[in-house]
Amino acid sequence: MMVIEQPTTQQLAHWLKVLAEPRRLQILNLLMAGVQCNCELGEQLALAPNLISHHLSVLRKAGLVEVERDAADARWVYYAINRPNLEVLNTAFAAFFDPGRIQARQPSCGPQATVVPDDLITVGCDS
């Protein structure tokens, strides 16, 4: 099972994109509630099986969902939440959208800009 260790902002953006599709969000929601095979999902969402398959594939490639075949009858496929990655996602979202991160405006532009006086500008190698 692929586990994302340290999610970058890019990874975060990708997850957001994957989850921004309403049907996929519903699928994830149903998976979390314990529903798990293609036919059930399709029934509950009134969606053709190929579409369910497609969206599940996107969720799987994003590492949010795992797949498993029935031991007795391998025609049946069961999907499940990739818990470790969901934990990473949840933590990453909470950190990124934490209101505590909000900084007061630092005007470096416009009438209220805090301009560095010319005689304080030094020419150096620290770029």
Add this chain to the structure above:
Amino acid sequence: MMVIEQPTTQQLAHWLKVLAEPRRLQILNLLMAGVQCNCELGEQLALAPNLISHHLSVLRKAGLVEVERDAADARWVYYAINRPNLEVLNTAFAAFFDPGRIQARQPSCGPQATVVPDDLITVGCDS
């Protein structure tokens, strides 16, 4: 200032869609860091001012960003995070993607389905 009181799953999906655009996510990130006027954002993201304006408008309509004009020179526009709504968003995300919500599979389909025996099915008005 518009404040979202009780976010629905639909509202959540809409926020996800708005944030799924990489440049918008970057803009939100910069706003949280204290950068706030169109020109600054455009400079840091190497993006044309009309695009910044467009994306900010989307963020504003989603209730994630507030706008204010400079008191001294009204040509300058400052954008800021809508803190109350970000708090709602953060809480809603944390709740929705909480791994603790994950339920064990309840097979109602496939070989392992827990079928209700015929003699236990009652005919009533409780639909």
Add this chain to the structure above:
DNA sequence: GATATAATTCAACTGTAGTTGAAGCATTGT
């Protein structure tokens, strides 16, 4: 081996949304 079932894959279509480049608006300075 032939048929049925559960799911996946494929090519073609379509609609949405980000981009482009130009015009427009509000405000300020000369």
Add this chain to the structure above:
DNA sequence: ACAATGCTTCAACTACAGTTGAATTATATC
């Protein structure tokens, strides 16, 4: 009044991604 600044709006273009409907795969049953 005129030009400049900062930003917004607009119509046309383009690309990506969800949908559609059919074909394909894999497994199981007769």
